Amino acid sequence: MLPQDLHIHSTWSSGDASVVPEQTIGFIADLRHARVAGISDHFELVGEDFFEDYSREVRAADLKVGMEIDGHDWVPAAEAAEADYRIFHCYDRDADYKALNRLVETGQPVIVAHPNALNTNLYRVPPECLVEINNRYIWRCDWRSYYGPFVDRFEFVMSSDAHQPNWLNQTVARYVATQLGVREKLLFGP
8 A cells, every 4th residue: 555645636627638537536446556645636727617617516525625737827726725835837938837835835745746757947836846756757867867866855755647547656756766766755644
């Protein structure tokens, strides 16, 4: 069993072609593949009008409520929604780094999602952020040279970035973390 997996998608991310119809919150909850699991569906797909319903369903399944925010345009609406943590797509744009600072100021955990796939300049990311190493996108870079200079600057979380149930593992992410000497930051629980 994994210690935590906070980057999981469900059918609430209905506009995401990688989410299968069987990937319901109930199914993910029944799997119990991690001691602490959180659903972080795409905020722009859930919609601010339905976020409360989404949150209620996630909490009823005894899972943490997260949201994945796709860049600076969605931050104002996402700030108003209650969640346990936020996952942020920080593209290499000034507006995204400013929005990231704004999210950090909320005091809630902010995880920078798959920065290697989005060309995030980690030198511009506040050290209070957590940086994700995930199973889905780690392939897209020379991870030693990309993450290596930052192992003392950030705390890291491992994730599956599960868009399909068969991706609910972190084998590659955990291998990379071990090679980098990164120790996982657990956000919730003992």
